[in-house]
Every structure is written in structure tokens, then in C-alpha cells.
Amino acid sequence: xxxxxxxxxxxxxxxxxxxxxxxxxxxxxxxxxxxxxxxxxxxxxxxxxxxxxxxxxxxxxxxxxxxxxxxxxxxxxxxxxxxxxxxxxxxxxxxxxxxxxxxxxxxxxxxxxxxxxxxxxxxxxxxxxxxxxxxxxxxxxxxxxxxxxxxxxxxxxxxxxxxxxxxxxxxxxxxxxxxxxxxxxxxxxxxxxxxxxxxxxxxxxxxxxxxxxxxxxxxxxxxxxxxxxxxxxxxxxxxxxxxxxxxxxxxxxxxxxxxxxxxxxxxxxxxxxxxxxxxxxxxxxxxxxxxxxxxxxxxxxxxxxxxxxxxxxxxxxxxxxxxxxxxxxxxxxxxxxxxxxxxxxxxxx
Amino acid sequence: xxxxxxxxxxxxxxxxxxxxxxxxxxxxxxxxxxxxxxxxxxxxxxxxxxxxxxxxxxxxxxxxxxxxxxxxxxxxxxxxxxxxxxxxxxxxxxxxxxxxxxxxxxxxxxxxxxxxxxxxxxxxxxxxxxxxxxxxxxxxxxxxxxxxxxxxxxxxxxxxxxxxxxxxxxxxxxxxxxxxxxxxxxxxxxxxxxxxxxxxxxxxxxxxxxxxxxxxxxxxxxxxxxxxxxxxxxxxxxxxxxxxxxxxxxxxxxxxxxxxxxxxxxxxxxxxxxxxxxxxxxxxxxxxxxxxxxxxxxxxxxxxxxxxxxxxxxxxxxxxxxxxxxxxxxxxxxxxxxxxxxxxxxxxxxxxxxxxxxxxxxxxxxxxxxxxxxxxxxxxxxxxxxxxxxxxxxxxxxxxxxxxxxxxxxxxxxxxxxxxxxxxxxxxxxxxxxxxxxxxxxxxxxxxxxxxxxxxxxxxxxxxxxxxxxxxxxxxxxxxxxxxxxxxxxxxxx
Ligand code: SF4
Ligand code: SF4
Numbered sequence: 001x002x003x004x005x006x007x008x009x010x011x012x013x014x015x016x017x018x019x020x021x022x023x024x025x026x027x028x029x030x031x032x033x034x035x036x037x038x039x040x041x042x043x044x045x046x047x048x049x050x051x052x053x054x055x056x057x058x059x060x061x062x063x064x065x066x067x068x069x070x071x072x073x074x075x076x077x078x079x080x081x082x083x084x085x086x087x088x089x090x091x092x093x094x095x096x097x098x099x100x101x102x103x104x105x106x107x108x109x110x111x112x113x114x115x116x117x118x119x120x121x122x123x124x125x126x127x128x129x130x131x132x133x134x135x136x137x138x139x140x141x142x143x144x145x146x147x148x149x150x151x152x153x154x155x156x157x158x159x160x161x162x163x164x165x166x167x168x169x170x171x172x173x174x175x176x177x178x179x180x181x182x183x184x185x186x187x188x189x190x191x192x193x194x195x196x197x198x199x200x201x202x203x204x205x206x207x208x209x210x211x212x213x214x215x216x217x218x219x220x221x222x223x224x225x226x227x228x229x230x231x232x233x234x235x236x237x238x239x240x241x242x243x244x245x246x247x248x249x250x251x252x253x254x255x256x257x258x259x260x261x262x263x264x265x266x267x268x269x270x271x272x273x274x275x276x277x278x279x280x281x282x283x284x285x286x287x288x289x290x291x292x293x294x295x296x297x298x299x300x301x302x303x304x305x306x307x308x309x310x311x312x313x314x315x316x317x318x319x320x321x322x323x324x325x326x327x328x329x330x331x332x333x334x335x336x337x338x339x340x341x342x343x344x345x346x347x348x349x
Numbered sequence: 350x351x352x353x354x355x356x357x358x359x360x361x362x363x364x365x366x367x368x369x370x371x372x373x374x375x376x377x378x379x380x381x382x383x384x385x386x387x388x389x390x391x392x393x394x395x396x397x398x399x400x401x402x403x404x405x406x407x408x409x410x411x412x413x414x415x416x417x418x419x420x421x422x423x424x425x426x427x428x429x430x431x432x433x434x435x436x437x438x439x440x441x442x443x444x445x446x447x448x449x450x451x452x453x454x455x456x457x458x459x460x461x462x463x464x465x466x467x468x469x470x471x472x473x474x475x476x477x478x479x480x481x482x483x484x485x486x487x488x489x490x491x492x493x494x495x496x497x498x499x500x501x502x503x504x505x506x507x508x509x510x511x512x513x514x515x516x517x518x519x520x521x522x523x524x525x526x527x528x529x530x531x532x533x534x535x536x537x538x539x540x541x542x543x544x545x546x547x548x549x550x551x552x553x554x555x556x557x558x559x560x561x562x563x564x565x566x567x568x569x570x571x572x573x574x575x576x577x578x579x580x581x582x583x584x585x586x587x588x589x590x591x592x593x594x595x596x597x598x599x600x601x602x603x604x605x606x607x608x609x610x611x612x613x614x615x616x617x618x619x620x621x622x623x624x625x626x627x628x629x630x631x632x633x634x635x636x637x638x639x640x641x642x643x644x645x646x647x648x649x650x651x652x653x654x655x656x657x658x659x660x661x662x663x664x665x666x667x668x669x670x671x672x673x674x675x676x677x678x679x680x681x682x683x684x685x686x687x688x689x690x691x692x693x694x695x696x697x698x699x700x701x702x703x704x705x706x707x708x709x710x711x712x713x714x715x716x717x718x719x720x721x722x723x724x725x726x727x728x729x730x731x732x733x734x735x736x737x738x739x740x741x742x743x744x745x746x747x748x749x750x751x752x753x754x755x756x757x758x759x760x761x762x763x764x765x766x767x768x769x770x771x772x773x774x775x776x777x778x779x780x781x782x783x784x785x786x787x788x789x790x791x792x793x794x795x796x797x798x799x800x801x802x803x804x805x806x807x808x809x810x811x812x813x814x815x816x817x818x819x820x821x822x823x824x825x826x827x828x829x830x831x832x833x834x835x836x837x838x839x840x841x842x843x
Binding site for chain 1: 356359361362442518589593599600601602603604608609674676680681682683684685687701703707708709710711712714715716717718719720721723724726727728729730731733734751754759762763764765766767768770772773776
């Protein structure tokens with residue numbers, strides 16, 4: 001006889017619900033991206049999702065695994081969604097397809113599926129694209145010139161660049177200006193408008209620019225107890241603290257904390273990427289260390305590295321370190337000291 | 350009073366409102382009672398009656414044997430009709446040795462001895478009477494109460510904690526008994542305190558039971574007993590956790606509360622102690638919560654030990670809808686049962702009939718390493734890592750991660766979004782571990798036996814050889830003597 005085991009009750013949660021909540025939290029920033037960059041952004045997003053679903057279903061079929069249950073857990077969709085948000089909005093369709101397939105197949109299923117992957121699939125795909133297709137991955141457009149539907153189809157599917165729309169992201173611009181020997185004060189003129197940065201009206205990835213909306217989404221996830229504050233706030237700290245220090249030393253050479261925190265993929269990274277349960281540590285302290293390191297690395301790469309943006313690289317590097325953090329950072333067990341030795345028996349108060 | 354922090358824990362939906370509003374009612378006398386010989390931790394009791402014997406209510410029918418055991422008394426008057434196996438609330442689902450008693454309907458007590466001033470008794474006397482009354486921990490642990498009193502008296506108790514937490518969802522039997530019998534409980538608590546010479550007495554009650562807190566506070570007025578309100582959280586009523594919250598101390602790993610000068614008893618146990626000491630009544634009945642979404646009229650019933658649970662379900666007007674799962678105890682740590690002939694035993698706190706929606710069962714999916722289980726664990730374990738080791742049969746890896754410290758509270762399983770039966774893994778692994786240790790002990794015992802046998806054989810061999818050598822020496826001596834004598838005789842003749 002098969003006796004059911006306790007507990008005979010369960011919290012009203014499931015992986016599907018967790019993923020759905022995260023998608024919900026991403027929606028405002030995504031819609032803002034659509035509004036900002038118009039139809040090309042919508043196309044790109046849709047293509048990413050479809051490619052991920054079809055690609056994952058195909059691989060699951062090959063393995064004779066249940067297609068429906070795995071697709072319905074929503075993790076593949078979330079991965080593709082995050083990847084789409086990190087792409088340049090006018091990127092051609094095949095960038096989205098390649099990236100999505102890479103993310104769900106190489107990034108996840110090859111490792112054994114959900115929960116087994118070492119690296120964040122969306123970030124792995126982003127880095128792969130960045131290295132393989134540097135041009136397509138760094139062609140930014142300035143917002144507020146949203147093209148019509150027909151034009152957008154040409155942009156996404158025929159890769160027809162639109163003259164006069166190309167622009168540079170803030171970090172990219174700063175980096176280029178540096179190589180030309182131009183200081184920050186000049187480089188930022190006309191480029192850095194704090195309010196635009198906050199709301200996201202700037203050149204950048206599809207869904208990474210709306211700092212405030214991403215922050216709201218992240219706070220929503222914290223309130224719903226899907227994520228905790230440790231990793232995200234540690235990451236913001238990890239970027240802001242060195243930025244503040246170096247900016248105080250040489251303001252003409254090092255951007256200040258606000259520029260750093262509001263630009264690039266930091267907000268998306270802090271609240272939605274490094275909080276990926278699979279590839280981050282298990283304990284609160286571990287997550288704090290992980291987040292802080294991700295932030296520091298991001299700042300270092302942005303400041304001294306070859307690429308203007310460092311979030312994806314920093315995350316992948318720290319993903320590799322996660323097992324080590326988990327090995328060393330463990331909670332103290334009841335009745336034992338930190339080393340695991342039983343507490344002494346004592347009667348005194 | 351200052352409370353101390355607790356790690357982890359979960360907040361399952363209470364569902365206590367189903368049954369909490371109704372007064373405790375007494376279940377009508379069942380026709381037949383099925384009294385298992387083992388209703389406690391330790392060795393089963395040994396029957397002292399035979400088939401056909403007529404017994405009175407409260408008469409000893411099975412006596413404790415060995416160091417850890419408890420006596421069992423006839424729940425009502427009647428005739429012993431069977432001594433044999435019957436279904437029981439046992440995890441294995443297998444029948445266990447049971448005394449079957451057919452009620453004669455008279456419910457006639459044996460002569461009981463009332464004590465007018467129980468506080469004049471000596472601590473030893475109190476413990477002895479508690480033992481004779483067959484009282485075990487009624488919170489669910491069912492450890493023989495007298496034993497705990499004696500152990501604690503010998504090691505010294507600073508703090509006596511009385512557990513009125515009742516953190517399991519659905520269960521309201523402790524809540525009701527505190528509301529309705531507070532004076533008796535407080536007297537029982539004072540008797541326990543006397544028995545162990547406790548310096549401080551705390552009653553911990555969760556803040557979701559304001560009426561019980563008020564009743565207990567009123568009854569405790571002017572005594573040493575202090576009623577403390579604790580936050581509602583699961584597993585607040587677990588021994589380790591209630592000690593931590595009230596005293597800030599932790600039981601050392603592998604140790605007992607006595608190691609830190611604490612003794613914990615449940616409120617219902619305190620009531621049983623009072624009844625046993627003041628009125629000489631052994632433990633024959635307990636309050637059982639009958640509840641769950643599938644029960645028509647959830648309620649609390651004072652039930653004789655040995656009553657088949659189907660009578661309780663019938664008393665609660667039967668099912669309102671189909672029950673997906675029947676559970677003895679609370680939903681978090683209780684046990685499923687399928688045969689409603691299982692009897693209520695001393696440790697049965699609840700009989701639940703749950704609907705599919707309440708159980709919320711779903712197929713397990715892969716672990717997403719979300720660490721929700723880590724945050725929920727009140728012990729500070731890493732359930733996902735332990736489960737990963739157990740899945741590949743690496744028991745020692747799981748032990749290194751603290752498997753033996755797991756209190757099987759089920760908080761991790763309750764919150765896991767992947768619906769992984771974590772606590773089931775842990776219980777299973779602990780069972781395996783216990784089996785391994787038993788077989789190791791057995792091997793050692795066998796080896797000892799074999800060694801002893803070899804030793805014996807060697808000794809016999811040695812003795813045989815020695816005897817042979819002796820015989821040979823004696824023979825040689827005789828021969829030598831004979832020879833010498835012959836030589837002497839020869840020389841004399843010369
Ligand atoms: S709660 Fe479940 S899914 Fe999450 S880490 Fe623990 S075992 Fe894995
Ligand atoms: S069952 Fe064990 S591992 Fe799970 S939460 Fe309770 S103590 Fe922790």
C-alpha cells in the first residue's frame with residue numbers, strides 16, 4: 001500500500017506561479033521598451049519567445065520528455081524574455097533566434113534542464129552574441145523615432161538599417177570618447193540627462209533602460225517573497241561604492257555612482273538576472289557576497305575592461321564561483337556552533 | 350517577557366476556525382475498544398489480563414516493561430474478548446498487538462484514591478503516581494511522562510516549559526482544553542513543577558488563541574506559573590523551537606532539554622497529571638480534534654483510548670464531501686491512514702479528513718535551487734542539498750549536512766514550489782540510517798559471539814592439550830618411578 005507522506009498541506013506555490021510572477025514584474029519595463037522603440041522591439045521580443053519555445057520543445061521531444069509540463073513551467077519563456085530585454089531593439093531577427101536557441105538548448109537543456117545549469121542561460125547567450133556579432137549587438141538607436149509597423153518589419157526581418165537613427169549607449173559613448181582622449185565632463189555633455197536615465201528615455205537595450213520600472217518590478221518580487229533584497233542591493237552597492245570613491249578622486253575620469261547605477265543592464269541584472277535561483281547561492285549571506293562581487297566586477301569591467309558594459313561578464317564569472325560560495329557559506333545548525341560541533345551542555349542561565 | 354528569535358518557520362493556513370468554536374463533547378461509549386499495547390515510545394506493555402476476564406474502568410490491563418515503557422488501563426468496564434493483532438496508527442500500516450475490550454455499558458470505575466492535598470506529596474511520589482497512571486506526552490511525542498520527571502529531577506531543572514503552542518493547522522484540542530479546564534491544567538503544572546523542583550515555570554501559547562491565553566492567565570493568578578504569548582508560527586510547538594523562543598537557549602546537538610536545565614510538557618499532559626494525582630484516575634481518554642474540509646461538523650471530542658476513529662467521524666456527522674486523505678494528527682506531521690477502524694491512542698491529537706484542495710498535492714518537478722526551503726528550515730539546514738545527496742544514495746553526505754538534526758517538521762516540503770517531498774526523503778534516509786546502524790550493531794554482536802566461541806574453542810583445545818601434557822608427564826613420571834624402582838631393586842639385589 002502506498003501511504004502518502006506528510007505534510008498533508010502545501011503552500012499555494014508552484015514553479016509556474018513563480019515564473020509567472022517574475023514575468024509580471026518584467027511587464028512594465030517591457031511595455032515601456034515597446035513604447036520607446038516601437039514595433040521593432042515588439043518583433044524582436046516575440047521572435048525570441050517563439051524561438052525559445054520551439055527550440056526547447058524540439059529538444060525535449062528528442063529526449064522523449066514531457067514537452068507540455070516543461071514548457072508550462074515558464075522558465076524557458078523567462079530566459080528568452082530576459083535575453084530579448086538585453087538586446088539592441090533594432091537587432092535583426094536571427095540575433096534573437098540564435099540567442100534564444102543558445103540560451104535554452106546550450107545554456108539549459110544540455111546541462112540537464114532546469115535547475116542543473118551552472119550559468120545563467122540568458123547571460124550566456126548574450127555574451128555569445130556579443131562576442132560573435134559585436135556589430136549587431138552594439139548598434140543602438142536613440143528613442144522617440146519609433147518607426148511604423150511596416151518599416152519595423154523591414155528593420156527586424158530584412159536588417160535594413162535606418163539612416164540617421166544610429167546612436168550610442170551612454171557607457172559605449174564614454175568609452176569611445178576616452179579612447180579619443182576626451183574627458184568625462186565633455187563626453188557627458190548632451191549625453192547624460194539624469195531624468196531621462198531614470199525613466200529610460202535613452203539609447204540602450206530593449207528593456208534595460210527603464211531603471212525606475214525595473215526597480216519597481218524588483219521591489220514587487222521582494223514583496224512577494226520571490227526574491228530577497230540581499231543580492232540586488234549588494235550588486236548596486238558593489239557598483240556604487242567604487243564609483244563614488246573613484247569619482248571623488250578624479251571626477252573627469254571616473255563616472256559617478258548615479259551614472260553607473262542607472263545605465264547599462266545594471267537594474268535588470270541586479271533584480272532579475274543575479275536573482276536567478278538556479279545559478280546563485282542558497283543562503284542570504286552567500287547571495288550578498290555574490291551580489292557584491294557581481295557589482296564590483298561590473299564596475300571594474302566598465303571602467304578598465306575592453307567592453308563598455310560588464311554585467312553579463314560579471315554574472316557569468318560569478319556563476320562559476322557560486323558552488324564555492326555555497327560550499328563555504330552555510331547556516332549554523334541548531335544546537336551546533338559554526339563549525340558543526342555540538343554546543344556544550346550547560347545548566348546556568 | 351522578552352522572547353527570542355526563531356529562524357525559519359512557515360505560516361500555513363490555520364483552518365482552526367473550523368473546530369475551535371465548539372465546546373468539548375464526550376463521545377458516547379463505543380461497543381468495542383481496541384487498545385494497542387504500544388502507544389508510547391519504548392517497549393510495548395505486557396498484558397496482565399486474559400480473554401474472558403471482566404475488568405473495571407481504570408483497571409491495569411497491561412503493565413510497563415523495561416526501562417522505557419508505559420502502563421495501559423481499561424478505558425471502560427467490560428470483558429476482554431481478544432488479545433491479538435489489530436490495525437493501528439502505525440507508520441507501517443501493519444496490525445499491532447492489541448487488547449480488545451467489549452464494553453458492558455456500565456462504565457464502572459475501580460476504586461480510586463483521591464488525594465486531598467496533592468502538594469503535600471513528595472516529588473518521588475508524584476512521579477510514581479504519574480508513572481502508574483500510564484501518562485505519556487500528549488503533544489504527540491508520547492514519551493513516558495514519569496521517566497521525564499525522574500530524569501529531570503536527577504539532573505536539575507531551572508525552567509519548566511508548558512507547551513500550549515499547538516502550531517499544527519486544524520488542531521484545536523489544546524486550545525479548547527486550555528479554555529475549558531484551565532484551573533485543572535494550572536494545578537497539574539504546579540504538581541509537575543513540584544515534582545522536578547523547577548525554579549521558573551512558563552506556559553507558551555501562540556497569539557492566535559486569545560481566549561486560551563486569558564483563561565490560563567486568570568487561572569495562573571497568584572501562582573508561580575507565568576503565561577507567555579508567543580507569535581503564531583509553525584513549528585513553534587516543537588520542543589527545540591519553544592525552548593529557543595522562550596529561553597534563547599538551544600538543546601546541544603544530540604542532547605536532551607535536561608542538558609540545558611529545561612523540561613517541556615504539553616498542556617494536555619499537565620491536565621492528565623492533575624487527574625492522576627488528585628483523583629487517582631489513570632490516563633484513559635484524551636481530547637481529539639475531528640476536522641478537515643471533508644468533515645461535516647468539525648469538533649473536539651473527549652474520546653476513550655481504543656475508540657475506532659470511524660466513531661469520531663460519525664460523531665462529527667460524517668463526511669460533507671469526499672475526503673482525499675485521512676490523517677491522524679496535524680497536517681504538517683500527521684500520518685495518513687486508510688482504515689477507519691484504527692483506534693485513537695494516547696498520542697492521537699486529531700482526526701482529519703482533507704479534501705484535494707486542502708492537500709494541494711502536485712507532481713514533483715526538478716529543484717530550481719530557489720532556496721525557499723533553506724529560508725523555511727527552523728534548524729538551519731540546507732534541505733535541497735541534503736535531498737540531492739539522498740537522491741544518489743549518499744547517506745553519509747546527507748549526515749554531514751545535518752540530516753540527524755532534522756526535526757522532520759516538514760516546513761521545507763510545505764513551501765517548495767517544485768513540490769519535492771523533501772521531508773519524506775529525510776525520514777526515509779533516517780530509517781535507512783537506523784537500519785544500517787542496527788545491522789552494524791548486529792554485526793558487532795555476531796562478531797563478539799564468534800570471538801567468544803573461538804575463544805571458548807581455543808580454551809577447550811588448550812585445556813585438552815594441557816590435560817594431555819599432564820597425563821603424559823604423569824605417565825612419564827610413573828614410568829620413571831617404575832624404572833627407578835626396578836633399577837633400585839636391581840641394585841639392591843646386586
Ligand atoms: S524549495 Fe524546493 S525547489 Fe526550492 S531549492 Fe528547496 S528543494 Fe529546490
Ligand atoms: S523537515 Fe528537517 S530539513 Fe525540513 S524544514 Fe524541518 S527540520 Fe528543516
